[in-house]
Amino acid sequence: MDAIKVGLIGLGTVGAGTVTVLERNANEIARRAGREIKVVQAAVKDITKPRDCALDELELVEDPFLVVNNPEVDVVVELIGGETLAKELILQAIANGKQVVTANKALIALHGNDIFAAAQEQGVMVAFEAAVAGGISIIKAIREGMAGNRIEWLAGIINGTSNYILTELEQTGVDFAGVLKDAQDLGYAEADPTFDIEGIDAAHKLTILASIAYGVPLQFEAVFTEGITKVTHQDVLYAQELGYRVKHLGIARRTDAGLELRVHPTLIPRSRLIANVNGVMNAVVVRGDAVGSTLHYGAGAGAEPTASAVVADVVDVVRAMTADPNNRVPHLAFQPGALANLPAVAMDEVQTAFYLRLELADKTGVMAQVTDILAAANININALLQKADATQSEQSDTATAIILTEPTREGDFNAALAQIQASGSLVGEAVTFRVESLA
Ligand code: HSE
Numbered sequence: 001m002d003a004i005k006v007g008l009i010g011l012g013t014v015g016a017g018t019v020t021v022l023e024r025n026a027n028e029i030a031r032r033a034g035r036e037i038k039v040v041q042a043a044v045k046d047i048t049k050p051r052d053c054a055l056d057e058l059e060l061v062e063d064p065f066l067v068v069n070n071p072e073v074d075v076v077v078e079l080i081g082g083e084t085l086a087k088e089l090i091l092q093a094i095a096n097g098k099q100v101v102t103a104n105k106a107l108i109a110l111h112g113n114d115i116f117a118a119a120q121e122q123g124v125m126v127a128f129e130a131a132v133a134g135g136i137s138i139i140k141a142i143r144e145g146m147a148g149n150r151i152e153w154l155a156g157i158i159n160g161t162s163n164y165i166l167t168e169l170e171q172t173g174v175d176f177a178g179v180l181k182d183a184q185d186l187g188y189a190e191a192d193p194t195f196d197i198e199g200i201d202a203a204h205k206l207t208i209l210a211s212i213a214y215g216v217p218l219q220f221e222a223v224f225t226e227g228i229t230k231v232t233h234q235d236v237l238y239a240q241e242l243g244y245r246v247k248h249l250g251i252a253r254r255t256d257a258g259l260e261l262r263v264h265p266t267l268i269p270r271s272r273l274i275a276n277v278n279g280v281m282n283a284v285v286v287r288g289d290a291v292g293s294t295l296h297y298g299a300g301a302g303a304e305p306t307a308s309a310v311v312a313d314v315v316d317v318v319r320a321m322t323a324d325p326n327n328r329v330p331h332l333a334f335q336p337g338a339l340a341n342l343p344a345v346a347m348d349e350v351q352t353a354f355y356l357r358l359e360l361a362d363k364t365g366v367m368a369q370v371t372d373i374l375a376a377a378n379i380n381i382n383a384l385l386q387k388a389d390a391t392q393s394e395q396s397d398t399a400t401a402i403i404l405t406e407p408t409r410e411g412d413f414n415a416a417l418a419q420i421q422a423s424g425s426l427v428g429e430a431v432t433f434r435v436e437s438l439a
Contacts, residue, residue: 001034001035002035003035003036003037003038004033004035004036004037004038004074004075004314004318005038005040005041005072005073005074005075006022006037006038006039006040006073006074006075006076006077006314007039007040007041007042007043007067007068007070007073007075007076007077007098008039008041008042008043008067008077008079009042009043009064009067009068009076009077009078009079009080009086009089010042010043010044010078010079010080010081011042011043011044011051011053011060011079012079013052013187013302013303013306014079014103014130014303014306014307014310015042015053015077015079016051016052016053016303017052017053017302017303017304017306017307017310018039018077018079018307018310018311019039019042019053019054019055019058020052020053020054020303020304020307021304021307021308021311022037022038022039022311022314023053023054025311029311029315032315033314033315033318033319034318034319035318037314037315037318038057039058040057040058040059040072040073041058041059041060041061041066041067041070041072041073042058042059042060042061042067043060043061043062043063043064043066043067044060044061044062045062046062047060047061047062052303064080064085064089065089065092067089068089068090068092068093068096068098069092069096073098074098074099074318074321075098075099075100075101075314075317075318076089076090076093076098076099076100076101077100077101077102077310077314078090078093078100078101078102078103078104078107079102079103079104079310080104081103081104081106081107081190081191082104082106082107083106083107083110083111086102086104086107087107087111087114087115090102090107090115090126091114091115091118094115094118094119094122094124094126095118095122097122097123097124098124099124099125099126099127099317099318099321100119100124100125100126100127100317101126101127101128101130101310101313101314101317102126102127102128102130102131103128103130103131103306103309103310104128104131105128105131105132105201105204105205105208106195106201106204108128108131108204108208108218109203109204109205109207109208109218109220110204110218110220112128112208112211112218112331112332113217113218116331116332116336117336119331120325120331120336123325124325125316125317125320125328125331126331127313127314127316127317128208128313129309129310129312129313130306130307130309130310130313131204131205131208132158132205132208132209133156133158133205133282133284133296133298133300134160134282134298134299134300134301134302134305134306134308134309135298135299135300135302135304135305135306135308135309136282136283136284136296136297136298136299136300136309137296137309137312138156138209138284138286138296139208139209139212140312141286141294141296142154142209142212142213142286142333143212143329143332143333144329144333146286146288146291146294147333148288148290149288149289149290149291150288150289150290151213151214151254151286151287151288151289152253152254152287152288152289153251153252153253153254153286153287154209154210154213154251154252154253154284154285154286154287155249155250155251155252155266155274155284155285155436155438156205156206156209156249156250156282156283156284156285157247157248157249157274157277157281157282157283157284157300158201158202158205158206158209158250158282158284158300159196159199159201159202159205159248159282159300160183160188160279160280160281160282160299160300160301160302161180161183161188161189161190161193161196161197161201161280161301162196162197162199162202162227162228162248163247163248163277163278163279163280163281163282163300164179164182164183164188164279164280165179165180165183165197165228166228166231166236166246166247166248166265167278167279168182169231169232169233169236170233170236170237170240170245170246171278173233176229180193180196180197183196183280186280186302187301187302187303188280188301188302196227197227197228197229198225198227198229199225199226199227199228199248199263199264200225200227202225202248202250202263203220203223203225203250203263204220205250206223206250206251206252206261206263207219207220207223207261209250209252209284210252210259210261211332211333211339212332212333212334213252213286213333214252214254214259214342215332215333215334215338215339215340216259216339216340216341216342217332217339217341218332219261219341219344222259222261222344223261223262223263224261224262224263224264224347225262225263225264226263226264226265227248227265228248228265230265230431231246231265231433232431235355235357235431235433238355238357238385238402239267239355239433240270241385242267242355242383242385242402242404243269243270243271244267244268244269244270244275244355244435245267245268245270245275245276246265246266246267246433247265247266247268247274247275247277248263248264248265248266249263249264249265249266249268249436250262250263251263251266251436254342255345255351257343257345257349258342258343258344258345259342259343259344259345260344260345260350261344262347262350264433264434265433265434266433266434266435266436267355267404267433267434267435267436268435268436268437268438269437269438272438273295273297274295274438277297280299280300280301280302281297281298281299281300282297282298282299282300282301283295283296283297283298284296285438347410348409348410348411348414349409349410349411350409350410351407351408351409351410352407352408352410352434352435352436353382353404353405353406353407353408353434353435353436353437354403354404354405354408354413354432354433354434354435355402355403355404355432355433355434355435356401356402356403356404356405356417356430356431356432357400357401357402357403357429357430357431357432358370358400358401358402358403358420358425358426358428358430359398359399359400359426359427359428359429359430360398360399360400360401360425360426360427361397361398361399361424361425361426361427362388362397362398362399366399366425367386367401369420369423369425370401370403370420370423370425373416373419373420373423374403374405374416376416377408377412377413377415377416377419378408378412379405379406379408379412379413379416380405380406380408381403381404381405381406382404382405382406383403383404384401384402384403384404385401385402386399386400386401386402387399387400387401387402397427398427398428404435405435413432417430417432
């Protein structure tokens with residue numbers, strides 16, 4: 001059989017990793033795919049720039065449309081990221097009847113519904129395993145491995161850069177900017193790092209996971225998104241004292257009220273396996289009604305881990321090319337006609353526990369005032385720490401209180417917090433984080 005010819009769009013970190021893995025493991029990959037797979041062409045911005053991979057039989061071009069319109073190319077692998085050009089290129093590739101593999105989470109989260117409809121119409125596949133959690137086969141695990149389950153909830157560390165920064169913050173207390181720079185130098189961070197630290201990248205990935213877990217159309221706009229920029233070394237240490245770690249989680253949960261979709265820093269018990277996932281590693285816990293809780297762990301970014309998922313997708317589409325397009329694994333796990341919206345649960349209605357750090361006036365009765373407000377709102381306190389003069393100012397007449405609540409309706413907690421803020425007990429900031437037991 002003729003070799004399958006791959007055209008790459010983008011030859012940066014992941015593109016070079018893909019060429020390297022395809023070449024190094026060519027024999028094993030061919031034995032798995034049933035065909036030899038060769039990268040024949042790659043579109044790059046600057047043809048003269050040195051690349052981190054062998055370019056032997058690879059033609060470099062600067063116009064990416066040459067790749068998607070190349071009649072020789074069977075599979076187009078899009079690795080440039082971004083929305084506009086990437087979408088145009090992928091739609092053109094689909095129109096030309098090519099199979100597509102992409103690692104572009106923003107594109108899938110924001111435009112996946114249109115792209116999959118076009119692919120379905122044309123009878124081609126668009127594979128996107130590398131878009132979520134790098135080398136972890138989480139898409140395949142949920143879409144295929146858990147096809148018999150009703151998914152109850154999933155929670156994941158799905159942004160390696162944020163996890164790297166939070167880990168360094170806990171272990172070394174080093175400054176945010178320095179750790180971010182390291183993550184960028186290591187090739188983990190997005191071109192625009194606000195996508196990582198403000199939670200947007202994680203929200204893109206959660207959008208995709210939720211869609212394949214619950215059979216809902218991709219709905220990025222329904223995700224509540226909060227990044228890691230307000231997490232301090234001090235809060236991480238208080239959390240530790242209470243037996244928790246702070247992790248940036250993407251959470252999707254089906255409740256009677258609908259679907260919760262939220263990305264935010266979260267305190268989780270240190271005893272959970274996922275609480276011990278450090279550095280750039282990613283992990284996703286998926287709870288199905290039949291299988292129970294499953295944990296999927298691995299490198300969430302980097303050249304070869306991401307290439308591992310890209311190459312697996314190429315093998316998948318090569319294997320499925322001759323299958324009846326109507327009997328392939330559906331892009332979003334559920335048959336296209338069976339996707340159905342679930343109502344999005346407003347954050348005020350979410351049931352979650354809270355970590356609350358208060359800078360209080362160091363006066364008799366102040367703590368009672370706070371606990372009275374919480375009691376009146378029916379918010380049960382689970383743990384309480386009080387630190388004198390935690391602001392470390394010698395003249396300071398303040399005390400820091402750290403309160404962990406039991407799960408409560410978020411709207412009720414916010415109303416109680418507003419009362420605490422209006423009570424005059426507070427002399428400094430009130431910092432809150434959500435707490436999940438992941439039980
Ligand atoms: N910027 C992403 C991360 C890369 O840090 O996880 C992989 O999607």
